[in-house]
Every structure is written in structure tokens, then in C-alpha cells.
Amino acid sequence: MDLKPLLEKNDTKILLVVLDGLGGLPVREDGKTELELANTPNLDRLAYLSACGLHIPVDIGITPGSGPGHLGLFGYEPTRYEIGRGILEALGLDMEVTERDIAIRGNFATVEYRDGIPIVVDRRAGRISTEENRRIVQKIAEKIKEIDGVKVFIKSGREHRVAIVLRFPEALPPGSDAVNDTDPQATGVAPLKAEGKNPNAQRVAEIINRLTQRIAEIIKDEPKANYLLMRGVAQKPDIEPFGERYGLRAVAIAVYPMYKGLAKLVGMEEANPQGETIESQIETLKEVWDRYDFFFVHIKKTDSYGEDGNVEGKVKVLEEFDRKLPQFLELKPDVLIVTGDHSTPCAMKGHSWHPVPLLIYSPYVLGRTCQAFTERECLKGELGIIPAHKIMQLALAHAGRLKKYGA
Numbered sequence: 001m002d003l004k005p006l007l008e009k010n011d012t013k014i015l016l017v018v019l020d021g022l023g024g025l026p027v028r029e030d031g032k033t034e035l036e037l038a039n040t041p042n043l044d045r046l047a048y049l050s051a052c053g054l055h056i057p058v059d060i061g062i063t064p065g066s067g068p069g070h071l072g073l074f075g076y077e078p079t080r081y082e083i084g085r086g087i088l089e090a091l092g093l094d095m096e097v098t099e100r101d102i103a104i105r106g107n108f109a110t111v112e113y114r115d116g117i118p119i120v121v122d123r124r125a126g127r128i129s130t131e132e133n134r135r136i137v138q139k140i141a142e143k144i145k146e147i148d149g150v151k152v153f154i155k156s157g158r159e160h161r162v163a164i165v166l167r168f169p170e171a172l173p174p175g176s177d178a179v180n181d182t183d184p185q186a187t188g189v190a191p192l193k194a195e196g197k198n199p200n201a202q203r204v205a206e207i208i209n210r211l212t213q214r215i216a217e218i219i220k221d222e223p224k225a226n227y228l229l230m231r232g233v234a235q236k237p238d239i240e241p242f243g244e245r246y247g248l249r250a251v252a253i254a255v256y257p258m259y260k261g262l263a264k265l266v267g268m269e270e271a272n273p274q275g276e277t278i279e280s281q282i283e284t285l286k287e288v289w290d291r292y293d294f295f296f297v298h299i300k301k302t303d304s305y306g307e308d309g310n311v312e313g314k315v316k317v318l319e320e321f322d323r324k325l326p327q328f329l330e331l332k333p334d335v336l337i338v339t340g341d342h343s344t345p346c347a348m349k350g351h352s353w354h355p356v357p358l359l360i361y362s363p364y365v366l367g368r369t370c371q372a373f374t375e376r377e378c379l380k381g382e383l384g385i386i387p388a389h390k391i392m393q394l395a396l397a398h399a400g401r402l403k404k405y406g407a
Helices: 041-049 066-073 085-092 130-143 199-219 242-246 257-265 278-291 301-308 311-330 388-398
Strands: 014-019 051-056 101-114 117-122 150-156 161-167 227-234 250-253 294-299 335-339 356-361 384-387
Touching (some): 014 311, 051 388, 085 101, 085 161, 117 227, 130 150, 242 250, 250 278, 278 294, 335 388, 384 388
Antiparallel strands (some): 101 117, 150 161
């Protein structure tokens, strides 16, 4: 539904806090999930006073990537947009991306060579430090400027992540990014070869394969990060700006480049915290509170620990957020949404298709249906199970920013 005819201006403020990879599955014999194990009295109290439910990020049974997961939360139907991780990482690192470019997200990995064939041992190179990443990227950038007439730009991200932009001599036709990842998504196997699904994409794939080989030669003696897996090959998509879509001045407060890139992609402004802690993000939120209507705060570590299968780590992040929650509430947002972009159960060590816990706090909810903020309690909530891309519609309604439809 086009909401533009219904939009109404006012001074209300909407705060969306995304605990990345929030949802979980049973991790103990008693069946408790990470959320159920965490001691979160503030979240539980807020859930009791809120409209609760679960959301489906993309579709039933479909495991979402971070891009589609966040697009849904921003109110865009994820299946309408093909957005690779590459464009998000590149934009988040302030790299220029034009119609001549292909953007790629790279993961440093650890491989062992067996009969000359690289075999993946660790897909994230032990999550090397960002400082180590920068040293290795500098070494690569000094030695690789172009591949067969295609300019190569590479920039360090967080930990094991990098962004690469391939700049071709001419504008690329749509579909040139139809190239598979070289990350096999498993250990004990060889990286995949990049292959294109059409002639234009095959040209891109060949450049990616040559670049991968060159990089492997340069970093083969590194103790951990001795290979680069390519992910999310992408062109810059055409997407309606968030501000035009909803009549909101929006700002993103995120630490990791990919999520800054997601926000930039839809036209949000960016406010950079001075540190990497939840506390530093709250301080930044306070600084910009008077300048915007919509605030997107992204907290990453719930997802990282989920992917590592680290139950204790994920629980600790949830408990840390709970301790900081009163500071968010002190700002008195008219609407507060707490949810995740997808589930990352420690039991699965990866993203999953499971519905994600959701709460919406405002003066206009029924509330008092859930005793805690957990997967099982949210099943009892008034929201039921809804598509993620409808959450923004609810946020606008609770903020008094939608007029009545029809006579």
C-alpha cells in the first residue's frame, strides 16, 4: 500500500533498536533459548507494557541475509530488491560506487593447501583484529591497482571483512552482478569458483577469479588471513529514499560498515559513535535526538556470538542491552521498537528462517499479554506473527503519522 497520501507531519519520534540475530532456539536440555536464559528484567517489564509478537523477515521458511532482513524492518518488501552485501559494505566504508562499478564484500579466511588446492579451515580467519586487517589490505592495495583494465579499490572493514570495488571502463548493464559467492559456507572444502549467469556477469566473474588468485599469491604466508573469500557481488540498486517514503528525517547509529551501508542505501543520514559499545551509541543518540524523527540503532554482537555458537556471549550481550535500556527510555521516544533483523540461533551457528521477537512500545497498545521478552512469550502477544515490512506501517500509526483511510 502506498502510504504517501496518508502521511501526516508531527513532532513524534520513532526509535528502532535492532539486536542483530536476536532470535534463538533451545540450547539446553530444559529447552531454554538464549533470550530465556538471559536475565533481562527491564526488557521483560517493557514487553509486558508493549504490543508484542514475532515477525517473518522475508517469507515463511526463507533464511534472510542481513540486507533483506534490514530492508524489511525499514518497510521495503525484501523480495522486490536484490541487494548484495558488497554494495552495503562499500557504502558503509564511504567508498564511491557508480554505474560502472561492481562492489564485493570480502572475508579474510584461513586455508590449508593440499596438493596445491586451498581448503578452507576458518571462514573468518579467527576474526582477526581490524588493525591486522588494515596491514594486510595495505599490502594488497600496494600491489594490485587493476586487473585486465578494470580498476581495483580495496578497503578494510571490521575484523575479517573488506570491501572491494571493481571499476569497469564503461557503465555495466543490469544483471552484471549475477555472480555466485566464492565462500563455500563450510570448512574442509575448497573455495568456489566465481561464475556468471549471463555473458556480462561472466566477464565480471573472470575478473573476480583473477583477483582472487592474485590476492592469494600476495597473502599466502600470512599466519591466519591467507585467503580472501568473495561474497555479495552487487551493483548499486535503485531504491526509493526512506525520507520520501515516510516523511521522516532519519539517522542511523551503527558501528559496522555493512549496516551503515544499508542505512545510506535508503537515504538515512549517519551519526558515528566514538566507540564500539552500546554506551557510546547511546551517547551519540542523545547528541542527535533533537535533529531527527526516526532513529535506527544497530547492535551487532548478538549475531556474532550466535554465528560462533557462543551461548554465554550472546546471553551477556542481551543482558548488557537490558542494563542500558533505561537510558533509551529516558529519551521518551513516542514509539520504541525492539527486534532483530533475523534469528541467529547458537544451536545452528548461522542465520535461520525462524520468526523474530518484536515489541512496540507506545501509549496506544493493549499490552499486558506477555510476561517476558522471549520467543515463546511473544507468541502470546497482540501483534501475532507479521511480515517484517509491515512494522514501519505500525510504527507510523502508533506515532500518529497516518491519517484515516477512506470516508
